[in-house]
Amino acid sequence: MRLRLLSATVLSCISLAAGAEAPHWTYDGPQGARHWAELDKSYAECRLGHAQSPIDIQSAKIDKDAPALEFSYQARPLVIVNNGHTVQVDETGAGTLTIGDHAYQIAQFHFHTPSEERIRGRAYDMVAHLVHKDDAGKLAVVAVLFKLGRENTALKPVLDNMPLGAGPAHTVAGLSFNPADLLPGKRGYYHFQGSLTTPPCTEGVSWYVLSTPVELSRAQLAQFRTLYKHNARPLQPANGREITERP
Numbered sequence: 007m008r009l010r011l012l013s014a015t016v017l018s019c020i021s022l023a024a025g026a027e028a029p030h031w032t033y034d035g036p037q038g039a040r041h042w043a044e045l046d047k048s049y050a051e052c053r054l055g056h057a058q059s060p061i062d063i064q065s066a067k068i069d070k071d072a073p074a075l076e077f078s079y080q081a082r083p084l085v086i087v088n089n090g091h092t093v094q095v096d097e098t099g100a101g102t103l104t105i106g107d108h109a110y111q112i113a114q115f116h117f118h119t120p121s122e123e124r125i126r127g128r129a130y131d132m133v134a135h136l137v138h139k140d141d142a143g144k145l146a147v148v149a150v151l152f153k154l155g156r157e158n159t160a161l162k163p164v165l166d167n168m169p170l171g172a173g174p175a176h177t178v179a180g181l182s183f184n185p186a187d188l189l190p191g192k193r194g195y196y197h198f199q200g201s202l203t204t205p206p207c208t209e210g211v212s213w214y215v216l217s218t219p220v221e222l223s224r225a226q227l228a229q230f231r232t233l234y235k236h237n238a239r240p241l242q243p244a245n246g247r248e249i250t251e252r253p
């Protein structure tokens with residue numbers, strides 16, 4: 007997942023040659039996920055952390071009293087960026103996720119293929135990470151898993167307006183988008199503590215992986231993969247982390 011540092015990230019990638027501070031990173035090769043911690047000392051947590059993401063959700067403790075995820079989103083103009091690592095939609099001002107008595111504002115969502123998280127060993131074809139932030143800056147990420155099936159009409163405007171090359175965010179004229187349309191009807195989830203799945207791999211992120219996947223068509227998956235064939239961090243050790251499940 008990515009922090010809402012999209013413009014900073016874009017600038018850092020684009021202006022790397024001009025000596026920007028954040029080093030370039032990739033998913034594969036010499037600057038790939040296994041080397042992130044070597045690229046910059048601010049990335050040390052990618053190797054030294056003990057609660058890193060993503061993980062394989064092998065088993066979970068059922069918690070019937072776990073709070074529901076209450077999404078209160080609204081349609082906003084579609085602001086979309088190809089940041090060189092993924093396609094991201096800026097959702098500043100699009101609404102709130104409330105979990106119990108804790109409120110978070112949605113900041114952005116973006117995609118990885120295949121899904122970074124797995125459920126009992128199974129990776130899905132794609133995942134959307136909906137990134138939320140509370141007033142203290144603490145992050146909560148909701149993961150929506152995608153499997154092959156019917157065309158996903160909610161996804162269509164996003165895929166059809168992806169900038170083909172990395173660059174600054176742009177607003178798609180005449181189009182509004184409600185991130186709630188990406189969510190499955192059933193809102194059961196797995197919950198655990200983890201990290202950003204991109205450098206600097208900062209921990210303290212609350213993860214909520216929706217257990218019901220949504221669908222996308224083979225053509226839609228191929229459409230995303232024309233830009234990003236593989237942009238998923240490898241699995242990280244769970245290290246005995248507690249995983250709870252709200253059915």
Ligand SMILES: [Zn+2]
Binds near residue numbers: 007008117118135203
């Ligand atoms: Zn992500």
